[in-house]
Every structure is written in C-alpha cells, then in structure tokens.
Amino acid sequence: xxxxxxxxxxxxxxVRFSADLDLDRSVICNCSRCRRMGFVxxxxxxxxxxxxxxxxxxxxxRFNRGVIAHRFCRVCxxxxxxxxxxxxxxxxxAVNVNxxxxxxxxxxxxxxxxxxxx
Numbered sequence: 001x002x003x004x005x006x007x008x009x010x011x012x013x014x015v016r017f018s019a020d021l022d023l024d025r026s027v028i029c030n031c032s033r034c035r036r037m038g039f040v041x042x043x044x045x046x047x048x049x050x051x052x053x054x055x056x057x058x059x060x061x062r063f064n065r066g067v068i069a070h071r072f073c074r075v076c077x078x079x080x081x082x083x084x085x086x087x088x089x090x091x092x093x094a095v096n097v098n099x100x101x102x103x104x105x106x107x108x109x110x111x112x113x114x115x116x117x118x
Contacts, residue, residue, distance in 0.1 A: 008100040010073035010080045015054035019095050026108050031115030040105040046091040
C-alpha cells in the first residue's frame with residue numbers, strides 16, 4: 001500500500017480538495033454512470049478527504065438505490081468525488097482520479113469492478 005496525499009479540482013477550479021489515497025488500489029467500474037463518465041476511482045475513508053473550497057459550488061446526483069452522493073461542480077459539471085457508505089457501512093469517498101493534479105490515470109492499473117451486475 002502506498003498512501004500519499006494528492007490535491008485535485010474540478011475543471012474550472014471552483015471545487016478543490018486534497019485526499020490521502022492509495023492509487024495502486026484504483027478501480028474502474030462498468031455501472032451505467034461510471035462507464036459513461038470514464039471514471040478511474042480511488043476510495044478512502046471520508047476522514048482522509050478534505051474539501052478545501054467549493055462546497056457551495058457543488059450539487060448532488062443520486063441514482064439506482066440513492067446511496068451514493070455524486071458531487072459535481074455547478075459551474076463546469078465535472079464530478080470530482082462522491083460519498084457514501086463502504087461495504088461495511090464505513091463512510092467513504094470515491095475520488096475521480098482524473099481530477100488529481102499531476103496524476104496520469106492511464107498509467108495506473110486499476111482493478112475492474114462489475115457495478116453493472118451489482
């Protein structure tokens with residue numbers, strides 16, 4: 001495990017955050033949202049995520065069972081992160097690795113998750 005602190009933002013910079021993440025454990029998912037958005041995700045406990053600016057610039061989208069709060073920028077429309085319970089109920093954040101500064105998500109080897117069948 002290689003936990004490191006990363007910073008990131010939406011496209012326009014209205015939403016900025018930092019998070020302690022292990023990108024060696026990144027995930028791609030084929031659910032109806034992730035597939036369309038092309039997400040590469042990194043998960044962490046919510047305590048490892050710090051929203052530095054832009055809470056008022058975000059809005060929320062929920063689908064399917066409505067458990068995950070997909071947070072995206074009202075200005076540019078980019079979803080930088082989502083929050084929800086992990087499999088054991090622990091509050092988690094899913095960070096859109098595409099939004100991290102200085103990270104090339106295509107250089108990672110994410111694990112595949114079959115969200116379409118979940």
